[in-house]
Amino acid sequence: MYNFARNLPASGIRKFYDLANSLQKQGHDILHMEIGRPVWKIPQQMKDFLNEAMNNDIYHYMDNRGDRLLREVLCNNIYTKTKKKYNPDTEIIVTTGASEGLAMCALALLGHDDEVIIPEPAWPHYKAVAELAGAKAITVDLPSDQDFIIDPAEIRKVISSKTKMLVLNNPNNPTGAVQPKKVLQELANLAEKHGFYILADEVYDHFIYDNNCFISMAEIMGSSDRLIYLNSLSKTYSITGWRVGYVCCNPILSDAFNKIHQYLTVCGVSTVHYAVSKFIQSDKNADFLSKMIQEFSRRRNVWAENIHSCGNFSYSPPSGAFYLFPRFSYAGLNSEQFCEYMLSEEHICMVPGAVFGAGFDDHVRISFSGTIDTQLKAQKKLMSFFNKIKGA
Amino acid sequence: MYNFARNLPASGIRKFYDLANSLQKQGHDILHMEIGRPVWKIPQQMKDFLNEAMNNDIYHYMDNRGDRLLREVLCNNIYTKTKKKYNPDTEIIVTTGASEGLAMCALALLGHDDEVIIPEPAWPHYKAVAELAGAKAITVDLPSDQDFIIDPAEIRKVISSKTKMLVLNNPNNPTGAVQPKKVLQELANLAEKHGFYILADEVYDHFIYDNNCFISMAEIMGSSDRLIYLNSLSKTYSITGWRVGYVCCNPILSDAFNKIHQYLTVCGVSTVHYAVSKFIQSDKNADFLSKMIQEFSRRRNVWAENIHSCGNFSYSPPSGAFYLFPRFSYAGLNSEQFCEYMLSEEHICMVPGAVFGAGFDDHVRISFSGTIDTQLKAQKKLMSFFNKIKGA
Structure with a gap:
């Protein structure tokens, strides 16, 4: 086999997507924050x-x-x-x-x-x-x-x-x-x-x-x-x-x-x-786009309006797209280990920062393209996790 | 630009498809024998x-x-x-x-x-x-x-x-x-x-x-x-x-x-x-396939049952797919020149054999994926053309 395909890493995003799905099949309720697709119905x-x-x-x-x-x-x-x-x-x-x-x-x-x-x-x-x-x-x-x-x-x-x-x-x-x-x-x-x-x-x-x-x-x-x-x-x-x-x-x-x-x-x-x-x-186009962006603004604002930054977890509200890229620090874990830990222990699925560049192994990507309810649950879970550490 | 893209030839099939369409826009009735797509409606x-x-x-x-x-x-x-x-x-x-x-x-x-x-x-x-x-x-x-x-x-x-x-x-x-x-x-x-x-x-x-x-x-x-x-x-x-x-x-x-x-x-x-x-x-699948193949056999049989082989034009009936690949000889033209000539003079569009290999510059590809009527017209036109030469 040609070296390129042999040496190419499997997608880091796909790895966590698959792990999350296999936990879900075992009956766990997973918060999917790894997926970069708008959960939204077309007209x-x-x-x-x-x-x-x-x-x-x-x-x-x-x-x-x-x-x-x-x-x-x-x-x-x-x-x-x-x-x-x-x-x-x-x-x-x-x-x-x-x-x-x-x-x-x-x-x-x-x-x-x-x-x-x-x-x-x-x-x-x-x-x-x-x-x-x-x-x-x-x-x-x-x-x-x-x-x-x-x-x-x-x-x-x-x-x-x-x-x-x-x-x-x-x-x-x-x-x-x-x-x-x-x-x-x-x-x-x-x-x-x-x-x-x-x-x-x-x-x-x-x-x-x-x-x-x-x-x-x-x-x-x-x-x-x-x-x-x-x-x-x-x-x-x-x-x-x-x-x-x-x-x-x-x-x-x-x-x-x-x-x-x-x-x-x-x-x-x-x-x-x-x-x-x-x-x-069609005349429906502008209306569709404006409604979708309004909804995505609400999802984003869940994160923008409640920044509970602490030494262990920090981010700025994003200006565009539908991702957060917070910096984290926990027990010396790198981003892949941290994502594995958070998925298995807290049932929240994120993508390791290292997937997006070797220099970002202390970051994770959180997609807020899911529902408002998903954003609120994920935020609560993450804040409670990091506050617990802070207090410990 | 990278050499590969710069040196890559444009598709020979596409060239004749485009030429035929431009003649059609000028009001000519073109027999499209260059296209490799089944003209057939889905159920x-x-x-x-x-x-x-x-x-x-x-x-x-x-x-x-x-x-x-x-x-x-x-x-x-x-x-x-x-x-x-x-x-x-x-x-x-x-x-x-x-x-x-x-x-x-x-x-x-x-x-x-x-x-x-x-x-x-x-x-x-x-x-x-x-x-x-x-x-x-x-x-x-x-x-x-x-x-x-x-x-x-x-x-x-x-x-x-x-x-x-x-x-x-x-x-x-x-x-x-x-x-x-x-x-x-x-x-x-x-x-x-x-x-x-x-x-x-x-x-x-x-x-x-x-x-x-x-x-x-x-x-x-x-x-x-x-x-x-x-x-x-x-x-x-x-x-x-x-x-x-x-x-x-x-x-x-x-x-x-x-x-x-x-x-x-x-x-x-x-x-x-x-x-x-x-x-x-679904239960419609087998029926759809058998009807389509029956129809394609009829198209192919227009060519199989009326082989007017002469020194200037010869083919065997194909066993499969929906193409003929006859050998031709006309006025010392290569396959591209011959296809250009036949398109401009006879309004029949075929693909030069050289597109499929340098060794086949005395062949042309004829797709019989069009209607029966198209096959009959194309065959008549080609036979009349080659018989005219033969008689000349």
């Missing part, structure tokens, strides 16, 4: 549009780049949000989730002499696909005590002649950080000056809380050929199982990406493309 | 099951390996057909079409020191993904005048210590050849003796004509760890746009594949998995 109209696709017999192959109408709708959406106009025929590819989009970019763009800068903590896929393509991942630890905001000077230090790409996940999984405009502008300047691409993964761009200001990299780098814009409908419309991501970039790059895309998956699911393109255009 | 019950999935709110993430029930149904099906029992928990992964299955195998299994034997003519994806993974494709031309049946002695000649895999597409795209049991057995023996894997792509296994006998490699190599079994529901159920493929193999390999699968696409479309698993189990 009836989306279901009706899927049905309409079937009635129109839309279930055959389509263009590699995806349904033409969906591409147009997505490009229009990006324009509305960022004033960057992508051409639906030549500058967008609809992929099997953001995951395929990312793998496609890596396999098309990266080779053995290339380096990819990845600010950490980060979704583990970035490093994995860079290495799958033969490139080297150069990680830069972000400061936990400064809410994981990027310091462009720290990025500049690791730029070399081999730097081909920087990954910018904003809003961030797992930290919930939203990068300020000044940081985005400085990173864009570095990309231009040193000639590397910025892969801007903005799949959480609808999940912004309080008065935090999210600015898309497409707004900052609209006129540059150096931007690769990655997004997805999975989180936004609570359709993680429909696998709809998309990648926008300049037409030369897009053409190269499309060749790889064609060999990875040929095209997306035509029935689904029809349904989502119709729904996004 | 109402399949649509009802998709609707049922929506009513049950099945549109979120699922297991990486795919819906558990679907995996069980598919493994049971393979058992019924071949007596090989795969474990639905550890030996099968449902992929985004056979394409992702193939890319996943290549990226997990192949490295820079490996060679992959590909009998040609062959679907161009095999060579492309082998090279994407850094491996070397070793092609072996099959004899056009012996109905493209593999001679294991010719395969033996190219086996080296670097041989990691042999691709066996049976029934074959583009030739329609179905390999006899003796050939399969000898290839299996070679795999065992020399220690390489056989990737058996059997996506056309339901499309067998007359009394031809198709034998699955799973029946021959059931007890061997050397078999990688690839199949898909796309052609069988006429749902090419639903993207459901699957890969079965030993659990160690399957675990390695699953790691790559997770980074390529995470998982398939849960709504679709639900619908197809229910349909395959």
Whole structure:
């Protein structure tokens, strides 16, 4: 077997998901804080549009780049949000989730002499696909005590002649950080000056809380050929199982990406493309999004409004996405041991910080995409646990 | 940009598909013989099951390996057909079409020191993904005048210590050849003796004509760890746009594949998995399949029963799949020039043989997956064209 697959670690998120499920089968009541999916129902109209696709017999192959109408709708959406106009025929590819989009970019763009800068903590896929393509991942630890905001000077230090790409996940999984405009502008300047691409993964761009200001990299780098814009409908419309991501970039790059895309998956699911393109255009779209974000704000506020920080457990309320990334300290355990302990003893399932970067072994990721009730129970359980230690 | 994507040719099939569509937009009536998709409607019950999935709110993430029930149904099906029992928990992964299955195998299994034997003519994806993974494709031309049946002695000649895999597409795209049991057995023996894997792509296994006998490699190599079994529901159920493929193999390999699968696409479309698993189990399944195959036999028989072979154009009736791969000769044109000529002058769209292997530049691929009427028109047009030359 090829070394890469043999040495690749199994997903740390999946490990705890499986452990939690096996405890649940034994009859235990588990608080699932490990899953990054919106527990939210899609509106009836989306279901009706899927049905309409079937009635129109839309279930055959389509263009590699995806349904033409969906591409147009997505490009229009990006324009509305960022004033960057992508051409639906030549500058967008609809992929099997953001995951395929990312793998496609890596396999098309990266080779053995290339380096990819990845600010950490980060979704583990970035490093994995860079290495799958033969490139080297150069990680830069972000400061936990400064809410994981990027310091462009720290990025500049690791730029070399081999730097081909920087990954910018904003809003961030797992930290919930939203990068300020000044940081985005400085990173864009570095990309231009040193000639590397910025892969801007903005799949959480609808999940912004309080008065935090999210600015898309497409707004900052609209006129540059150096931007690769990655997004997805999975989180936004609570359709993680429909696998709809998309990648926008300049037409030369897009053409190269499309060749790889064609060999990875040929095209997306035509029935689904029809349904989502119709729904996004419908008058129910804005209402659905605003209700969902209101609800996610409530879930997030359970954590934001009741910060019982103590020496052993601390976090700032996240600005975006639907994760907390608290620092913890307990009995000298590392993050994997701590998560194992909390799952088996307290029946609360979290993801070890080390999954998102070796430098974050004293953190855990808590997803607040579950119900309000789940948030309240999990918070109570964690606070009671840490207060007990404090008092001991 | 990485060399691989830059140097990769655009798909030859796609090129003619696009050319044909642009002529059609100009008002020409084009006979589409280039497309490899069954023009066939799915039964109402399949649509009802998709609707049922929506009513049950099945549109979120699922297991990486795919819906558990679907995996069980598919493994049971393979058992019924071949007596090989795969474990639905550890030996099968449902992929985004056979394409992702193939890319996943290549990226997990192949490295820079490996060679992959590909009998040609062959679907161009095999060579492309082998090279994407850094491996070397070793092609072996099959004899056009012996109905493209593999001679294991010719395969033996190219086996080296670097041989990691042999691709066996049976029934074959583009030739329609179905390999006899003796050939399969000898290839299996070679795999065992020399220690390489056989990737058996059997996506056309339901499309067998007359009394031809198709034998699955799973029946021959059931007890061997050397078999990688690839199949898909796309052609069988006429749902090419639903993207459901699957890969079965030993659990160690399957675990390695699953790691790559997770980074390529995470998982398939849960709504679709639900619908197809229910349909395959339903009492409508057998009836649907038998009616479709009857209809495809009629399409194929238009070509089988009216062979007007002349020096300039000759073919044998295919045993399986839904393609003809005739040899042609016209005015010294190569296959691409001939396809361009026939499209622009005769408005019949075919795929150049060179797309499937450099040694087949005097062949074209004709898909008979269109209606009977299309077959009759295309045949009449081709025969009239070649008879005109003959008489001239």
